[in-house]
Amino acid sequence: QVQLVESGGGLVxxxxxxxxxxxxxxxxxxxxxxxxxxxxxxxxREFVAAIAAVSWLGRGISYADSIEGRFTISRxxxxxxxxxxxxxxxxxDTALYYCAASRNAVPTTTRSAYDHWGQGTQVTVSx
Numbered sequence: 001q002v003q004l005v006e007s008g009g010g011l012v013x014x015x016x017x018x019x020x021x022x023x024x025x026x027x028x029x030x031x032x033x034x035x036x037x038x039x040x041x042x043x044x045r046e047f048v049a050a051i052a053a054v055s056w057l058g059r060g061i062s063y064a065d066s067i068e069g070r071f072t073i074s075r076x077x078x079x080x081x082x083x084x085x086x087x088x089x090x091x092x093d094t095a096l097y098y099c100a101a102s103r104n105a106v107p108t109t110t111r112s113a114y115d116h117w118g119q120g121t122q123v124t125v126s127x
Contacts, residue, residue, distance in 0.1 A: 009122045
């Protein structure tokens with residue numbers, strides 16, 4: 001049984017940082033593209049970042065325009081874990097953040113390309 005478990009969310013102030021983690025079990029995450037999505041109340045779930053199964057010198061990584069330069073995605077295949085470092089957080093970053101795994105060959109922003117999803121971790125940025 002595949003499980004993706006996110007952690008690291010919380011309530012922070014504008015300009016603060018958070019690091020989200022997602023631990024995968026029941027699959028070998030090194031074979032999957034791993035991604036982060038987020039969903040704010042009343043909005044569609046939107047792409048945040050994705051990383052290829054093997055990423056080298058920043059290649060094989062994709063970011064949404066809205067967060068590029070502030071967020072960094074990384075992975076540790078030995079730990080079956082993907083991370084999202086979020087810096088300079090803004091109120092508009094408030095959302096439920098989901099981890100997802102895709103068997104796509106390259107990082108994709110398309111929600112339907114992801115086969116497995118976590119339950120999400122809440123990030124709230126207070127002004």
